[in-house]
Amino acid sequence: MSLELTPNDSAIRRDPAAQLALMLAKELWVLKDRQLVLEAVLTQQGIAVRDLVDRYQPSEADRQVIDAARKRFAADVVAALEAPGDRR
């Protein structure tokens, strides 16, 4: 018995990018679940963290930290998609 009985289906299954995307989706869900649990735990302890986070307005200092982290993340995403520097 072979897993390669049908060429189109097999080619899709061999696509590592799709499998990686699902692996990351699983990890993302685990983190989202954990965040929901964390919010529930803190609410039980008297800290309504979900509402506090939703309404939180970053200070100028906070914003600079967040902006810098986001730009770095976006640059990493672009770098992963374009040709590596040593091949330009």
Next chain:
Amino acid sequence: MEFQLRQNGRAAIAFLADLAVASSRLRPKIDAELLAKGLNQQTLADDLDERLLQVDAALVGSPSARAVAILSEFSGVNHGRVGQAAFDEILPELEPKLRELQTRGPTTLEARLGDRLPEYQKRCWIHRTTGGWDGHPYQGFVHGELVHREYVAKNYPGDIFAQRREVLSLLPRQDYRRIMEFGTSSGHYTMQLAKVFPQAEIWGCDLSLRMLEQAQRVANEHGWAWRLFQLAAEDTGFEAASFDLVTSYIVLHEIPTETTHAQMREAFRLLRPGGDLLFTDITQYSALDKAAQRWAEYGAVHGGEPFWREAATLDLAAAARDAGFVNVRSEGFRGAKYPWVTYGHKPE
């Protein structure tokens, strides 16, 4: 056994189960696409291999087919890994109890095979479970308690635990004194045998020691005195005419057809005159239309089921009669297509 998964394992298993359910909902869309392309009961090829290629070519570019392929590949490869990872999170607190349940109690387990497994058992990682069926020191718990209960049960039609109990209503007697189960695995069917026939002495066998260890824990927790053996059901070596019922549940598609024939013959040998046989397994392809056969094959090929097709096309009634059984019936349970039950009686 009472236990609580950690957040990581609980969330990951639930995610995989939900992915499988979501994936199954795409199947009607794919069937509709095939019909729209003119592929129906009349135009689909009679030969199954040819039909698989015919459908595969018709679905090039289909977003739904692509999604199902990606999702089922991911589930096939990862359900075992996720289950093992979830278990490893709770191992430190669970292990003392698991050891105690395995060593203290009335159920016995004899490992008669060790690593000397039949060739067919070593052919592939069954169900694509990482490391194979014995690939984790507590694989019986991982599969029986986590994968089967939290993943398989949530994306398989019907109540797979109730089905194990309900098929026993087909049996004509309640007074079985000694029951032999082929393919005990982690004991889900054995539990139902113990509940439905509380007076019976229950023996069970399986090739997987890791699965039998979990069955032993389950039995000991309930105070049941089962006799469990790691051996091949087709060659038990037990005394002839020493059982009243020989039965198995969802085992036949995990073995080659020549082994099914051998298990039928061994069951006949083990039964006392007047004893009964009840083997329950997957739906026979003869009961499915061409499209449903194609889906069954799709799931089997990519789900790590190397013997599915030969099991689904074996004439089980003829096999039972060839072994000597009479009053043979082989049919869907209560008119459904699944599970598929094969009953036989050993003449007085």
